Amino acid sequence: MAVAEFRTIARCSKTRARAGVLALPHGTVDTPVFMPVGTQATVKGLTPAELEELGAQIVLANTYHLYLRPGAELVAELGGLHRFMAWPRPILTDSGGFQVFSLGFGLEHGVGKIAKIFPAEEAGERPRALGGEHRGEGSPHARLTRIDEDGVSFTSHVDGSPRRLTPETSIRVQEQLGADVILAFDECTSPLASYEYTREALVRTHRWAERCLAARRPTPQALFGIVQGGEYRDLREASARAIGSLPFEGVAIGGSLGKSKADMHRVLDWTIPLLPDAWPRHLLGIGEPEDLFAGVERGVDMFDCVAPTRLGRHGVLYVPTGRLHIANAVYRDDPAPVQADCACYACQHFSRAYLRHLFAANEMLGPRLATIHNLHFLVGLVRAIRDSIVADAFPAFRDRFLSTWRPSGG
Amino acid sequence: MAVAEFRTIARCSKTRARAGVLALPHGTVDTPVFMPVGTQATVKGLTPAELEELGAQIVLANTYHLYLRPGAELVAELGGLHRFMAWPRPILTDSGGFQVFSLGFGLEHGVGKIAKIFPAEEAGERPRALGGEHRGEGSPHARLTRIDEDGVSFTSHVDGSPRRLTPETSIRVQEQLGADVILAFDECTSPLASYEYTREALVRTHRWAERCLAARRPTPQALFGIVQGGEYRDLREASARAIGSLPFEGVAIGGSLGKSKADMHRVLDWTIPLLPDAWPRHLLGIGEPEDLFAGVERGVDMFDCVAPTRLGRHGVLYVPTGRLHIANAVYRDDPAPVQADCACYACQHFSRAYLRHLFAANEMLGPRLATIHNLHFLVGLVRAIRDSIVADAFPAFRDRFLSTWRPSGG
Numbered sequence: 159m160a161v162a163e164f165r166t167i168a169r170c171s172k173t174r175a176r177a178g179v180l181a182l183p184h185g186t187v188d189t190p191v192f193m194p195v196g197t198q199a200t201v202k203g204l205t206p207a208e209l210e211e212l213g214a215q216i217v218l219a220n221t222y223h224l225y226l227r228p229g230a231e232l233v234a235e236l237g238g239l240h241r242f243m244a245w246p247r248p249i250l251t252d253s254g255g256f257q258v259f260s261l262g263f264g265l266e267h268g269v270g271k272i273a274k275i276f277p278a279e280e281a282g283e284r285p286r287a288l289g290g291e292h293r294g295e296g297s298p299h300a301r302l303t304r305i306d307e308d309g310v311s312f313t314s315h316v317d318g319s320p321r322r323l324t325p326e327t328s329i330r331v332q333e334q335l336g337a338d339v340i341l342a343f344d345e346c347t348s349p350l351a352s353y354e355y356t357r358e359a360l361v362r363t364h365r366w367a368e369r370c371l372a373a374r375r376p377t378p379q380a381l382f383g384i385v386q387g388g389e390y391r392d393l394r395e396a397s398a399r400a401i402g403s404l405p406f407e408g409v410a411i412g413g414s415l416g417k418s419k420a421d422m423h424r425v426l427d428w429t430i431p432l433l434p435d436a437w438p439r440h441l442l443g444i445g446e447p448e449d450l451f452a453g454v455e456r457g458v459d460m461f462d463c464v465a466p467t468r469l470g471r472h473g474v475l476y477v478p479t480g481r482l483h484i485a486n487a488v489y490r491d492d493p494a495p496v497q498a499d500c501a502c503y504a505c506q507h508f509s510r511a512y513l514r515h516l517f518a519a520n521e522m523l524g525p526r527l528a529t530i531h532n533l534h535f536l537v538g539l540v541r542a543i544r545d546s547i548v549a550d551a552f553p554a555f556r557d558r559f560l561s562t563w564r565p566s567g568g
Numbered sequence: 569m570a571v572a573e574f575r576t577i578a579r580c581s582k583t584r585a586r587a588g589v590l591a592l593p594h595g596t597v598d599t600p601v602f603m604p605v606g607t608q609a610t611v612k613g614l615t616p617a618e619l620e621e622l623g624a625q626i627v628l629a630n631t632y633h634l635y636l637r638p639g640a641e642l643v644a645e646l647g648g649l650h651r652f653m654a655w656p657r658p659i660l661t662d663s664g665g666f667q668v669f670s671l672g673f674g675l676e677h678g679v680g681k682i683a684k685i686f687p688a689e690e691a692g693e694r695p696r697a698l699g700g701e702h703r704g705e706g707s708p709h710a711r712l713t714r715i716d717e718d719g720v721s722f723t724s725h726v727d728g729s730p731r732r733l734t735p736e737t738s739i740r741v742q743e744q745l746g747a748d749v750i751l752a753f754d755e756c757t758s759p760l761a762s763y764e765y766t767r768e769a770l771v772r773t774h775r776w777a778e779r780c781l782a783a784r785r786p787t788p789q790a791l792f793g794i795v796q797g798g799e800y801r802d803l804r805e806a807s808a809r810a811i812g813s814l815p816f817e818g819v820a821i822g823g824s825l826g827k828s829k830a831d832m833h834r835v836l837d838w839t840i841p842l843l844p845d846a847w848p849r850h851l852l853g854i855g856e857p858e859d860l861f862a863g864v865e866r867g868v869d870m871f872d873c874v875a876p877t878r879l880g881r882h883g884v885l886y887v888p889t890g891r892l893h894i895a896n897a898v899y900r901d902d903p904a905p906v907q908a909d910c911a912c913y914a915c916q917h918f919s920r921a922y923l924r925h926l927f928a929a930n931e932m933l934g935p936r937l938a939t940i941h942n943l944h945f946l947v948g949l950v951r952a953i954r955d956s957i958v959a960d961a962f963p964a965f966r967d968r969f970l971s972t973w974r975p976s977g978g
Contacts (some may be wrong), residue, residue: 199925203932228925236903236921244917493646507654511646515638522613522932
C-alpha cells in the first residue's frame with residue numbers, strides 16, 4: 159500500500175521542534191505547516207488560486223459536512239474532492255468524530271441542541287476557552303445524537319434525515335472523498351466529561367481505531383490515528399501508547415486539552431514523547447500564534463484552525479502585535495495597510511480605511527481581504543518557524559515574535 | 569481644461585452602431601463598452617485584479633452612496649476613488665440624481681418608503697419591468713425626500729442625518745471622488761409621473777445642467793449631461809436638443825424608458841439622432857444582452873447594469889441560451905462548467921455541480937464565481953459586438969447571438 163512518507167530534515171537543539179517533509183499523493187508538505195480549513199470543500203471566500211498565492215500547501219476539509227452535503231458518492235462520481243474543489247495540492251479530511259463530540263455534548267448534558275451552548279456560527283467547533291479544537295467551520299445546527307459500541311446515529315442538520323457513522327463508514331466516506339490524509343473515527347469527549355466516561359470513550363476509540371485500520375482499502379491515502387484521553391494524564395499516556403502501537407502513518411492529537419493553555423502544554427508534554435518519532439503529528443484545531451509556537455516546541459508538525467478565516471470574516475486581523483479590529487474608529491482615515499511589511503494581496507493594495515469602509519458597508523470584499531491577510535499571516539508565520547528550525551534558531555525566533563505579540567483570551 | 573477625447577473608428581453600414589475609443593485620464597476605453605457597477609467603491613465580491621482579468625475597462629461607482637459613506641472628503645484625503653479602491657483604470661460616477669428619483673418616488677405616490685415598492689435589495693434601482701435604470705447596487709432604505717428648485721433634501725439611510733444635494737454639491741462631491749467621467753445632477757422622474765410633472769422636472773433638470781457646467785472646476789474629468797423626458801416624445805426630443813447644445817463632453821440617457829422594450833427602443837430612436845455625433849452616449853442602467861444589441865444598433869456607446877452582479881449573487885448565470893439557475897436539481901451531478909466555451913476563472917476550474925453545492929451550502933465563493941462569470945459574459949459580449957462593428961458584420965453577429973438567446977421578462 160502506498161502511504162505517506164515523512165522525513166525529518168532538521169531538529170532544534172534546545173526544544174522538541176523539528177522540520178520535516180511529508181510526501182503525499184498530491185505533493186509534498188513542508189512541516190511544521192498551518193493548514194487553512196475548507197469545511198464544505200471551500201476555504202470560506204477564497205479561490206484555490208488565492209490559497210496557492212498565500213502559500214497554503216494543504217487544506218483540511220470536514221467529512222461530516224461533506225458526507226451530508228453534497229454527499230461522498232457524488233464527490234466520488236465527480237472525480238474526488240481535489241477535482242471537485244479544484245485544489246490540486248494535498249488535502250486532509252477529519253473523520254467526523256469531532257462532530258460526534260460537538261453534537262453529543264448537548265445530549266450528554268441535557269441541552270439537546272448544541273446551538274444553545276455555542277454561538278450559532280461556532281456550532282461544531284470546540285469552545286475556544288477550553289483550548290480549542292476547531293475542526294469544522296459552519297453551522298451544523300446539531301441534533302440529538304446516540305453513541306453506541308458500533309458507531310453514532312444522528313440527525314442531519316441539512317434535511318433532518320437520520321444518519322449514521324461508524325469507523326467503517328467514516329473510512330469509506332473518506333476514501334470516496336479521496337483526501338491525501340484521512341483520520342480514524344474517534345469519540346471526542348466533552349471537556350465536562352468525568353474521568354470514568356472519558357476512559358470508557360477512550361477504550362471505545364481505541365477499538366474503533368483498529369476497525370478503521372481493518373476497514374481501509376488499498377488506496378494511496380495516509381491514515382492517521384487520533385489520541386484522546388481528555389485532560390487526564392494516565393488516559394493521554396495510555397492513548398499515545400495504544401495508538402502509537404498500531405500501523406498508522408501518522409497521528410492527530412484531539413479532544414479536550416484542558417481549561418488553559420498550560421493544560422494544553424501538559425497534554426502535549428505527556429503525549430508526544432510516547433508517539434513514534436517517525437510519524438507526523440497533527441494538533442487538531444489549534445492555531446493561535448502563541449499556540450503554534452507552544453505546539454512546535456513540543457514536537458507538533460501540523461496545525462489547522464478556523465480562527466484566521468472566522469476572525470477575518472468579522473474584521474479581526476492578525477498583526478505582529480496582536481489582533482487589529484478594523485471597525486475601530488481610529489482606522490477611519492488610516493491610509494496605511496493592515497500590516498506595513500506584509501506581502502499579501504490585501505496589504506499590497508488597500509488601506510485600513512478602505513477595509514474599514516468595506517466592513518461598515520457590509521461588502522463581501524471585506525471578509526475576503528481580511529481572510530487572505532489572516533491566512534497569509536499564519537501560513538507565513540509557520541513557514542518562518544520552519545526556517546528558524548532549519549537554521550537552529552527557533553528559540554530566538556520564538557522569543558522575538560512573542561516579545562511584541564499580545565495574545566487575546568490567553 | 570483637459571477633457572475626454574472620443575473618436576469613432578468604425579461605423580456599421582446597416583445600423584447606427586459604431587465603435588470608438590474614449591481617452592480618459594486613467595486610460596482609454598474601447599466602445600461600445602459594458603461597465604460593471606461598484607456602488608460602494610467595490611464591485612460586489614470582486615478584487616480589482618479579477619475585474620482586470622475578466623476584461624473590465626471602466627467601472628461605475630455611485631456618488632449618492634459614497635457621499636453618505638465613507639464621505640467624499642475622506643476619499644479625497646486618501647488620494648481619491650482610484651487609490652481608495654485600488655482600481656487603476658477609468659471610473660464613472662453618477663450624480664446622485666437617480667437616487668433622488670428612487671427616494672422621491674415613495675413620497676410622490678404617498679408610499680413613504682421605497683422599500684415597500686421595490687424589494688429591499690433593489691431599493692435605489694429602477695424596477696426592471698419599466699425598462700430598468702440600475703445605477704446603484706445596495707439597499708439605501710430610502711427616506712422622505714424633498715425636491716425644490718435649488719436641490720434635494722433627504723435623510724441619510726446610513727445614520728438618519730439630514731442631507732442635501734444640489735447641482736453644485738453633486739459636482740463638488742464628484743470632483744472629490746475624482747472619477748474620469750462625472751454626470752450632471754438630474755431629477756429622474758417616476759415612471760408614474762404625469763406629462764405635466766415630467767415636463768416641469770425636465771425644465772428644472774436643464775437649469776441644473778447649466779448650473780453643473782458653471783460649477784465645475786478645471787479638472788481633467790469629463791462631464792456628461794443627462795437626457796430625461798420620460799416616455800414622452802416631445803420631452804425627450806426637447807431634452808436631447810437642450811442637453812446637446814450645452815458644452816458637455818458626452819451624454820447619458822436616463823429616466824423612465826417606458827413600460828416595454830419597444831418603448832425603450834423608441835426613446836433611443838427619438839433621442840440619439842438629435843445628440844452630437846462627437847459625444848459618447850451612455851445608456852444608464854441597461855445591460856440585459858438583448859438590450860445591449862438594441863442599444864448598440866441605435867448608437868449607444870456605454871452601458872452599466874447591476875444585473876450581472878445581482879443575478880450572480882442569486883445563482884443565476886448568463887449562458888448563450890439565456891439564464892441558467894444553478895440551484896436547479898438537474899445540475900446536482902453535472903460535471904460540465906457553467907458554459908463550455910467560456911474562458912472565465914469559474915468555468916475554467918469548476919463544475920456546475922460544485923457551484924450548485926456552494927450555493928446550497930451558502931458559501932461565499934458561490935456568489936463570487938457566479939459574479940465573475942456573469943461579468944465576463946457581458947463584458948466579453950460587448951467586446952465581441954465591438955469587434956463585429958469594426959468588421960462591419962454587426963447585424964449578422966447580432967442575429968446569430970439572438971437566434972439562440974432566450975431573454976427573460978422581455
